[in-house]
Amino acid sequence: MPPPETVRIAVIDSGVHPAHPHVDARRLLPGVAVHRNGAIAADDTLDRLGHGTAVTAAIQEKAPGAWIVPVRVFDDKLTTTATALVAAIDWCAGAGVDFINLSLGTANRAHAEALAEAVMRAGIPVVAAREAGGVPCWPGAGDGAIGVVVDPDCPRGAFRRLGHGSYAASGEPRPIPGVPARGNLAGISFAVANVTGLLAQALANPASRSIIQKQPIAPTA
Secondary structure (H helix, E strand, C coil): CCCCCCCEEEEEECCECCCCCCCCHHHECCCEEECCCCCEEECCCECCCCHHHHHHHHHHHHCCCCEEEEEECCCCCCCCCHHHHHHHHHHHHCCCCCEEEECCCECCHHHHHHHHHHHHHHCCCEEEECEECCEECECCCCCCCEEEEECCCCCCCCEEEEECCEEEECCCCCCCCCCCHHHCCCCHHHHHHHHHHHHHHHHCCHHHHHHHHCHHHCCCC
């Protein structure tokens, strides 16, 4: 197990495929699957969709020393429930992680309050999509989360702080050798992952810890 001072990142997504060449399986910790009804299943984190694997790869590229805790909320398709997301965030809060990455969100405002309450209960940075295609997403658009938007002009190795605890970053994932950028995945999921990785790398620097740890209580709206 990693020492207590090592940065741990929970990736709430479709799990991770440890054999993927862009994933450092040596830096994966045991995680869980969260079913649509909120029930927890231990160690069932194999990615069947690829999204969580690509998100994990983007984070590891930026923060290669971090430990990843996969939390699978997607099974055979990229949909889940607000109940599952709340349960996943609550589980992560008790798992001793330093960051939660949510490269996802819901446009249904009816779930905003429950998700915001889960983020505030967590008490750790929750990096999430603030909007997708101009449509607000929760919990990233709500109080407490670190909301992220796509900035196509932002270099992949940097982000822009927008104020009120939100950031803009490139939506490009880790590049695939020999494949042009336009042929790869792209979008808000990877902007979120890029910010998480960069913030985690900053957190590894003791001088940055007090700044990063203040982020969860900053409103994003």
